[in-house]
Amino acid sequence: MPHPTSAGRRLHRPVLDWYAAHQRDLPWRLPQRSPWGVLVSEVMLQQTPVARVLPVWERWMSLWPSPSDLAAATPGDAVREWGRLGYPRRALRLHAAAAAIRDAHGGAVPGDEATLRTLPGVGDYTAAAVAAFAFGARATVVDTNVRRVHARAVTGDALPAPALTRAEVDLATALLPDDDTDAATWNVAVMELGALVCTARAPRCAECPVAHLCRWRLAGSPTYDGPPRRGQRWEGTDRQCRGRMVQLLRDSPGPVSGAQLRAVWEDEAQRDRCLDALVADGLVEPLEGDRFRLPG
DNA sequence: TAAGCGTGGCT
DNA sequence: TAGCCAAGCTT
Numbered sequence: 283m284p285h286p287t288s289a290g291r292r293l294h295r296p297v298l299d300w301y302a303a304h305q306r307d308l309p310w311r312l313p314q315r316s317p318w319g320v321l322v323s324e325v326m327l328q329q330t331p332v333a334r335v336l337p338v339w340e341r342w343m344s345l346w347p348s349p350s351d352l353a354a355a356t357p358g359d360a361v362r363e364w365g366r367l368g369y370p371r372r373a374l375r376l377h378a379a380a381a382a383i384r385d386a387h388g389g390a391v392p393g394d395e396a397t398l399r400t401l402p403g404v405g406d407y408t409a410a411a412v413a414a415f416a417f418g419a420r421a422t423v424v425d426t427n428v429r430r431v432h433a434r435a436v437t438g439d440a441l442p443a444p445a446l447t448r449a450e451v452d453l454a455t456a457l458l459p460d461d462d463t464d465a466a467t468w469n470v471a472v473m474e475l476g477a478l479v480c481t482a483r484a485p486r487c488a489e490c491p492v493a494h495l496c497r498w499r500l501a502g503s504p505t506y507d508g509p510p511r512r513g514q515r516w517e518g519t520d521r522q523c524r525g526r527m528v529q530l531l532r533d534s535p536g537p538v539s540g541a542q543l544r545a546v547w548e549d550e551a552q553r554d555r556c557l558d559a560l561v562a563d564g565l566v567e568p569l570e571g572d573r574f575r576l577p578g
Numbered sequence: 579t580a581a582g583c584g585t586g587g588c589t
Numbered sequence: 590t591a592g593c594c595a596a597g598c599t600t
Contacts, residue, residue: 327596334586334595368584375598405598425596445579473596482594483589512581513592525584563583 290436290457293492298464300491301471304478308332309339310415311470317391317416318349324408324415325376330367332477338365350389352380358576361565362532370528374564374577375403393417414469420462422455423469427476432457434480438497440506441482523547523556528565531576540572 309315310323322342326335342363346352352360357377364373379401383391391412392398398409406424413419429442432453442450458465479486487493487503498504516522526546530538547553557574560566567577 324596325598329583329595329597330585331587331595366585368586369597371583372598403598407597411596423596426594427596477596511593514582514584514594516584519582521583521585528584 287456289495290453291459292495293435293457294459294464294468296491296495297471297475298467301467301474305471305474306332306478309336315416316347317393317412318347319343320416321379321391321404321408321412322376324411325372325379325403326367328372328408329369334367338363338367346380348389349380349383349391352377353384356576356578357564358567358578361528361576365532366529370565371563372403378402379404391416393419395419395421411469414466418462418466420458420465421469422451422458423473424451424454425473425476427473427480428454428469430482431472431476431480434485434498435492435496438501439508440498440504441508443508444511520552520556520559523549523552524560524565527557527560531566531574537569537573537575540574543574 305311308323310319319339323335323339326339326342345363346355355377357374360373360377361370364370367373382401383389387397392401393413393416395409395413398404398412399406404412410421410423411425414421414423424446426442429446429450432450433439433442436453436457457468459468475490479490487496487499490496493499523546527543530543530546534542543557544550544553547556557566561568564577567575569575
């Protein structure tokens with residue numbers, strides 16, 4: 283069997299050509315977009331579909347076209363504009379990142395992965411993505427789409443394991459084209475292929491440019507046989523409780539009373555625990571006289 | 579390392 | 590229908 287890397291190199295041209303023909307024209311990919319716009323998009327896209335991000339990104343960028351603009355707003359403003367994207371702590375962290383960019387980086391989004399990685403809410407994936415997409419850097423970008431494409435096309439598995447492994451990162455690094463410009467395009471092209479064609483359920487193999495090379499297909503498209511994925515419960519969870527309280531605050535122009543806040547959840551112990559946690563997280567600010575608001 | 583953290587669309 | 594899933598990060 284050939285080394286995975288040499289097999290992988292045969293994927294380059296078909297995937298790059300497919301991307302040239304089928305890429306979506308997303309606003310954070312336009313030539314005139316700023317590194318800040320890319321960073322905002324990457325944070326918003328963490329666990330959130332493109333369609334839901336689009337309108338929020340547009341408004342966010344019109345309100346706060348630079349990191350310093352966001353840093354000048356309150357954290358509560360950021361949480362309110364975040365709307366229903368979910369995981370509102372991301373809005374808080376993006377606000378904190380903007381302040382760090384203003385205070386420690388002269389107001390300009392840093393271009394190297396290591397510095398990006400120090401920003402709140404920026405992990406390995408987001409640091410690599412911003413370096414690659416905003417600055418054209420040679421970076422190993424591994425998100426859930428990339429993992430799935432590699433798992434199928436190269437490794438021959440239906441789906442990647444629940445958690446990212448070192449082997450996957452090493453494979454992704456080995457698969458990067460030698461040419462820097464091709465490498466930059468490759469990163470976004472593999473992600474796009476995973477998002478549009480090599481999807482988690484019902485992959486569109488008939489439209490795939492590398493179906494003839496895909497080890498998973500060549501093995502007869504076996505079903506996933508890895509460790510079970512832990513499904514997230516929702517009904518009755520702290521997350522649902524927290525979501526209701528933040529939604530009430532978000533939809534209220536000013537502070538709300540403790541009575542209003544408590545009315546969104548029956549279970550008293552759970553409600554109190556969640557409210558305490560929201561305050562500890564900085565998503566809710568307690569005021570005098572049993573009143574609460576988004577952080578000011 | 580695994581669990582916690584929102585929200586809504588899709589099958 | 591009820592899971593499953595979506596450009597992850599933090600602790």
